[in-house]
Amino acid sequence: MKTKIEILLASTLLLASATASAQITDYQSVTEDLLSNPPAGDWLNWRGTQDGWGYSALDQINSENVGQLQLVWSWAMDDTGAGEAAPLIHDGVMFLPGPRGVIQALDAANGDLIWEYRPGITPALEGSNAKALGPDQLGDAAMPATAFAGVGRGVQKNIAIYGELIYSATENASITAIDARTGLLVWETPVADPALGYYYVAGPIVANGTLVTGINGCERYKDDVCFITGHDPLSGEELWRTSTVARPGEPGGDTWDDLPLRFRAGSDAWIAGSYDPIANLVYWGTAQAKPWARAVRGTAGDALYTNSTLALNPDTGEMVWYYQHLPGETHDMDEVFESLLIDVGGRQSLFKMGKLGILWQLDRVSGEIIAATDIGYQNIVNVNPTSGAITYRDGQLPRIGQQIDICPSTSGFKSWRSMAYSPQTSAMYIPIALNCELATFGPTERVLGGGGTGPVRRSNYPHPESDGNLGEILALEIPGGEVKWRYRSRAPINTAALTTAGGLVFAGDWDRRVFAFDADDGEVLWQSRLSTSAQGFPISYMIDGKQYIALPAGNGGASWAASLPRELAPELRRPRNGNSMHVFALPGK
């Protein structure tokens, strides 16, 4: 890698700070074909491939030798917010997204910093018409001072790479493009007003030459709704915008009864989608309606297009089909999460799992349901395994002020921690948090700027089938849904899963442990311990014939699940800081 990097004596505005920066000199442009058929040694999409498998075709590290894995390098990241990094790899460079919009390019063989981009500080590329928001506009730690809805914990999950640019979506509701070779800002497009509560936590994907991104921060009552946009990757120009909420008077608009637009909240698109280049469809999930409980939000209607999978044409934004997993959802049971595109049993399928732990199989061309497999831990709904229709169990519909006993808790069994698929075993590997909750839903003010999720008096308790464990990796064969194996841990599983052609599954837990499992039988073949909770999206890559496993650690929250260990496993302790990246490989290769 060192031959690819040249130290530049800074000759631009950076000279003022008397620093030196480096750049990648023989960068190879990332084409659409490369995104669709990435080399095994690269990791070009947030889940490796556009189909979202979370699978590496590398097999140098395998079930025979994984026990020899050792740390090669580690890198401390900013501790200004929650770390849930989903890094990319291209030609031996790691592009690492950190909290609050920071992106760093590291030599992926040894961890040397090549460049870093800092919002409001890194200058724009010379000749670019980009206007970088300065620190005054961004405020401390890039937080908009005027935001009435807050910007959460500064999460920046995934970024995208295409052509010569790295794309990110910011907590200021902008999309930015930075030069992959230098880290300089090329353009920044404000997409929504952060003062209204809009912000991003999920980054873009590139589909058929369009940059596609879904927005977050739609829980407050305002005179607009959540949406997914398509942008020109070269200029940042917005090409289309598709609402994730059916507006009054539009098709599906009556599923919110007669609630005005202002009170149609939620349907945030806070997890990045997948892309099928053959069907030319982007698959993007939406979150539940807000406030969470029907009785609080004032409609028992289906509330389209909340808690749905949307199939969008990336050229136009047209919604080709949608499938609503939980119509009129009423407990904060998100279905927003990742879509895995798998051809199995002769069907071009899309697999997805939400907080309830129901594995949905859809026909990804038509949107028809193929199967719904309940993993059997939830006590809220009955689901028809073939039609996918759900009915709420007796006594489980929340009423204001009345306590109900629900499994899972509002943390969910499954959350943002993506599952992975292995074609070798035809199995899904699903990170699970086992938990239940005594919940009492309360009212909220129906006024402009109000709304939100609605208050909940909550008391978490361990799942009755958990034997005191909060974490599980569930290996589920598809399409039948047979349990292949379960691994239980006292701490919740806190990373996405990574599968490899070496017959391995990698994941980590809240208690700083990271594991390599035998994908076939779940045996723990290797484990180590990180500086703080394993948190984020593990990946694998290869440089000069050597395979690496990159395992992120992170702190600072990560949804409601962060409260589970504190309440239910108080003997587990973790440091207060420690966002970081840890890279492992076999010795001597």
Next chain:
Amino acid sequence: MNKKTLKFVGYCLAVSAPLSLNHSLAQTDSSIWDGVFTEAQATRGETAYSANCASCHSTDLRGNSNTPSLLGMSFMFIWENQSLAELYTKMRNEMPSDNPGSLSTQTYEDLLAFLLRSNQFPAGEQALKADTAKLTKISITPKPVFSQ
């Protein structure tokens, strides 16, 4: 305000009384309506809130998808009839969520004062102190209907 909204507000008012039965009343011999913090504390607390809490709970205290609202109906739904000691202890032990217990005792006192002022509880002459025994005796209650 349309008919449905009126109906909703009416319903919320109707349920607010029974809700209080779900909480065990704090052992109260001091009223939160007598002024249990000073204006200076609340003002300092406002600054501390901006620095330490607003990024999650929002500048207007109404929270977001991952953080509860600390204001109005939502605040009272969670905290009505619980003691200031319980609220203080939760703040002290669990907040800020990325660095629990990291603020000074005075800052936690100021933050509690700001939280109370934001929810229309009156300031007074006595400074709020992190004295659990005293805070246990102050219950978070709705404004009395009849006051002298």
